[in-house]
Amino acid sequence: MKYNVEHAMPLMEFLLNKTQKKRNDIKKLLKFENIYVDGHIESYYAYPLQIGQVVEIQAKKGNQLLFSILYEDKELIVIDKPCGLLSEQTAGESEKTAYNIVKQYLKKNKENIYMVHRLDQYTSGILMFVKSKKLYDLLTHDWNHYVKIRGYIAIVEGKMKKSKGTIENYLTESKTQNVYITTKEKGKKAITHYKQIQTNKYYSMLEVYLDTGRKNQIRVHLSSLHHPIIGDDKYGAKTNPIKRLGLHAHELMFIHPITHKEMRFTSQTPESFQKLFKKG
Structure with a gap:
């Protein structure tokens, strides 16, 4: 503190x-x-x-x-x-x-x-x-209603075709705890916004914001674009250059239900994420 x-x-x-x-x-x-x-x-x-x-x-x-x-x-x-x-x-x-x-x-x-x-x-x-x-x-x-911002930093494999976009579909979970995209009748709505902030030959760093908070939402959504998060072999990643999942919750903002005060918290992007994009 x-x-x-x-x-x-x-x-x-x-x-x-x-x-x-x-x-x-x-x-x-x-x-x-x-x-x-x-x-x-x-x-x-x-x-x-x-x-x-x-x-x-x-x-x-x-x-x-x-x-x-x-x-x-x-x-x-x-x-x-x-x-x-x-x-x-x-x-x-x-x-x-x-x-x-x-x-x-x-x-x-x-x-x-x-x-x-x-x-x-x-x-x-x-x-x-x-x-x-x-x-x-x-x-x-x-x-x-109260939570206004849920932000993440994600490192994904490859270069993004679009520098920013929104993924919107429906997710459900299998008996083996794998989350996957399904129909409106069978799943729950999931909305993810992303924006590329750094890229190189092998990886892209994204800023990701959620409108919904489904289990494994970011991981499944980015994998569906054929850009899985590094270290996430569960959802298709082939590489693990920093020996961990490349996903970090870096921002949270909500309106306090009782005081109505805006509460905003941030966390620094891990150094291991940054090193992937340093030259030399």
């Missing part, structure tokens, strides 16, 4: 205002060296902050967290999920999941946690949980 300093004040006062945490909880963060000011550890509660500085709350090495926290307040927690980590438990894994790790992280403050959306195990990026049952009910009841 990063916070920009807009007014000069002592560190403790700043953290109380920004995080809505209790004074004792902030003292523990300072004691265990979880507070950084402009990149250095700061444990003095009265440290005088200046305008323009950046304060960050960060888990130390050895902490149970396997990811960065992009944002947290009394109602939300937004993480940067790494590739390979499950969003929630499966039949084969219940402990090492984003949901369980965040639940344990919040346990000390006796806070609840609710999952409002998911990312595939091998998709990295923005994953949001809520701490309020009321907020959970409102968001999940009308997710598409």
Whole structure:
């Protein structure tokens, strides 16, 4: 969690205002060296902050967290999920999941946690949980009404014939958990918008935005254009140059159902994605 300093004040006062945490909880963060000011550890509660500085709350090495926290307040927690980590438990894994790790992280403050959306195990990026049952009910009841932007960065095989476009069809899932395109009568509508932002001889980097959030939607849609996502052998990829699925959730924006405030979160494109397009 990063916070920009807009007014000069002592560190403790700043953290109380920004995080809505209790004074004792902030003292523990300072004691265990979880507070950084402009990149250095700061444990003095009265440290005088200046305008323009950046304060960050960060888990130390050895902490149970396997990811960065992009944002947290009394109602939300937004993480940067790494590739390979499950969003929630499966039949084969219940402990090492984003949901369980965040639940344990919040346990000390006796806070609840609710999952409002998911990312595939091998998709990295923005994953949001809520701490309020009321907020959970409102968001999940009308997710598409409140969520305005769901953006991804995808690396696909080959050069795109069209630099931008929209894919709209119907998807369903087989008994073997493969998602495929079907008829209107048998499937659920799925709409994906894409725009090419970088390309070379072998790969293209796309910015992708969703109007719907079907399982494996981006993977199936891009594969249907004969440009599967790199590392996605399930949907036809032949290459895996970065040893992971080339899909990253980089932007999420929604209108808070209670406060009506616009909430927008971003995550940097992984360096391994960028390296594919560096010359030399």
